[in-house]
Each structure stands twice: as C-alpha cells, then as structure tokens.
Amino acid sequence: MRSAWRPRRAAELGALLLLPVLAAAQPAATPPQGRFLRPGTRVGEIVEYELSYRHAPGLNVIFPDSTADYTPFEFVGKTYQPTRTRQGVSLDQTTYRLRTFDLAPVQALQLPVTILRGRDTLTLPSTRATVQLRRVVPPPPAGVTPALRQATALLPVEPAFNYPYWLAGAGVLLLLLGGVALTFGRRWRQRYQLYKLRKNHVYFLAQYARHVERFTLSRSLTNMERAITLWKNYLTNLENNTINSLTTREIVAHYQNDADVRLALRLADRVIYGNQFSEDDTETDLAFDLLRTFADRRFELVRQQVDK
Incomplete structure (x- = not known):
C-alpha cells in the first residue's frame, strides 16, 4: 500500500512544478486577434480594423502589408505600435484603415500572421471579425426596380492652377533664354x-x-x-x-x-x-x-x- 502511494505522490508534485511553465506557454498558443473598432460602417467610409498577437519574445512575427488580400475591403493605410514585452509575453499590434464598396449586410475579415523560423514560415490565421453595413437608402421591395432620375446639368467647377504645366513652361522658357544668351x-x-x-x-x-x-x-x-x-x-x-x-x-x-x-x-x-x-x-x-x-x-x- 505504501509503495503505490509514493509514485502517485511524485506525479502530483511533478504536475505542480509544470503548472508555471504551462501557464507561461499558454499565451503564445493564443491565435492572432482581429476586431473592428466600430460595429458598423457605410459604403466607402473608412473603418479601422485592429490586429494583435501575443507571443513568446523570441519569435519573428510579420504582419500583413498593403499587398495582402483584404477582400471584401480595400486597403487605405495602417499604423503600428512597437513590440511591447511584459512578464515574458510580447505584444504586436497594428491598426488598419479599410473601406468597402461591397453591399453585403455583414462583411467579415480574417488576416493571417506570418512567423519566421529559420528558412521555414508558419502562417497563423487570426480570429474572424465582422462588421455590419449601414445602408443610407433603404433597399427596394423584392421584384421592384428603382426608378432612375436623369440629371445631366453641369455643375460649376472651380478652376485649378495647373502647376505642372506652368513649371514645365517656365523651364522651357529658361532654357530658351539661356540658349539666346x-x-x-x-x-x-x-x-x-x-x-x-x-x-x-x-x-x-x-x-x-x-x-x-x-x-x-x-x-x-x-x-x-x-x-x-x-x-x-x-x-x-x-x-x-x-x-x-x-x-x-x-x-x-x-x-x-x-x-x-x-x-x-x-x-x-x-x-x-x-x-x-x-x-x-x-x-x-x-x-x-x-x-x-x-x-x-x-x-x-x-x-x-x-x-x-
């Protein structure tokens, strides 16, 4: 009876010793978090999308840039914060400025984060984030085609000073004057x-x-x-x-x-x-x-x- 108790006691002690290690390693296993900073947006309106990832300090993490696929959204710009490390966990965070012209009532986005490990790469998808499309004009009833109103009157446009042409003309004039001189x-x-x-x-x-x-x-x-x-x-x-x-x-x-x-x-x-x-x-x-x-x-x- 005593001999069976000793191995059981040793296993419990080992589990207790591994708890801090498992607790420290758990944030690194959390997937990248993506979320929209507003619940709704309108067609063509700028909406901000935040992507964050908590990981071990030694990882080399790359966030999506302007060449990534943001469908159904369009990339407008981004701002990022330097990596912050607290209590053995690093946090990378980037805010993307996007806009959409899609008419779907609910639109989702899921951006991947790339981890470099020597010559290998690991792609981690973020959590799925959704945003609702706010319509300015109510949708027409089913089977009804909205009536279009023709408006062909020209609107006045303020004349703009054509700097490139004037600069090019000034350059040509200076060249001519120099040649004549x-x-x-x-x-x-x-x-x-x-x-x-x-x-x-x-x-x-x-x-x-x-x-x-x-x-x-x-x-x-x-x-x-x-x-x-x-x-x-x-x-x-x-x-x-x-x-x-x-x-x-x-x-x-x-x-x-x-x-x-x-x-x-x-x-x-x-x-x-x-x-x-x-x-x-x-x-x-x-x-x-x-x-x-x-x-x-x-x-x-x-x-x-x-x-x-």
Whole structure:
C-alpha cells in the first residue's frame, strides 16, 4: 500500500512544478486577434480594423502589408505600435484603415500572421471579425426596380492652377533664354558697351565745349582748369587708368610722349601756372583743339577694341 502511494505522490508534485511553465506557454498558443473598432460602417467610409498577437519574445512575427488580400475591403493605410514585452509575453499590434464598396449586410475579415523560423514560415490565421453595413437608402421591395432620375446639368467647377504645366513652361522658357544668351549674349554686351561709349563721349564733348566757351568769354583760369580736369577724368573713365592723379610730365610719359598731348599740356601749364596770356587766343585755342582731338582718337581706339 505504501509503495503505490509514493509514485502517485511524485506525479502530483511533478504536475505542480509544470503548472508555471504551462501557464507561461499558454499565451503564445493564443491565435492572432482581429476586431473592428466600430460595429458598423457605410459604403466607402473608412473603418479601422485592429490586429494583435501575443507571443513568446523570441519569435519573428510579420504582419500583413498593403499587398495582402483584404477582400471584401480595400486597403487605405495602417499604423503600428512597437513590440511591447511584459512578464515574458510580447505584444504586436497594428491598426488598419479599410473601406468597402461591397453591399453585403455583414462583411467579415480574417488576416493571417506570418512567423519566421529559420528558412521555414508558419502562417497563423487570426480570429474572424465582422462588421455590419449601414445602408443610407433603404433597399427596394423584392421584384421592384428603382426608378432612375436623369440629371445631366453641369455643375460649376472651380478652376485649378495647373502647376505642372506652368513649371514645365517656365523651364522651357529658361532654357530658351539661356540658349539666346549663349548665342547672342556677347554681341548684345558689345552693343551696350558701344552705346555707353558713344553716350559718354557725346556728353564729354558738350561739357568740354561749354568750358572752352566760358574761358573764351571770361578769360578766367578757373574755366580753363575745369576743361583740363574734365579731359583728364574722361580719359580716366574711358581707358580705366589714373591719369587724373598724374602730373603733366607723367601724363606725357603715359601716352608715349605723344606730340599733341605734350604741346597742349605745355601751353595750358604756361597759361595756368605762369599766367602768361598771349595777345591773341591762338595758343589757348590750339591747346583746347589738340586735347579734344586726342580724346576723339582715344575714343575711336577703345571703340574698335570693343567692336572686335
């Protein structure tokens, strides 16, 4: 009698020791749970479907993506939560946004969950979830065809700005402008520079003549100095040099001892600094004419260089 009692007692102890292990393993055997978050939906309306799965932490679980079969529903989007593990059990949960155009009064969905085990895969179907279709229009009686009402009047539509066409047109226009600039840009720049040269030269001649006339009428050295200063500044801007800050000797050397420049500036210096006026205006007129003629020659030289 004692010998039969001992094996029975050992079996009971073993069962008691296995209870925590079985209790921990039981959630992993629970199938994936699927449910709609609302009991009903309408045709074309977004309805949310929640799929969750509790499993052992070591399992590699894959939920359905947008390529899965959601019949009779259509996939719109999804949101998922990171895996949460508590007390040795992991929870994966994803919420799908679906819509249906099926007219069945009750529509069901059952999504599978895939488990990866090395090179093998295991597919577990979820629990079956149903949702009721809420009709906006009551169904017609049996054998009665609903009367259709024709409505062919056009409704006003707000005009939309066609961004792609406008952007494409702007791109083509920029390409055309770039091509024109590459083809004719150099010539246009030459024409503009020639226009500025002529305009500045005409303005110089007009101002120079005004100073010479004032000197002739007043015999004032101030007007003669203004004419010489205007001549120096014009050549400085024309040739991009610094002769307006040079002395007479340095200017003559800068222009390779040009005879017209040397004689004109010598006569001007004798009148301005030596206060030596001749009986007539021949020498001063000659100085003014030589400076104007030299400015014309330098303008023509620069114009030819730009027009090459």
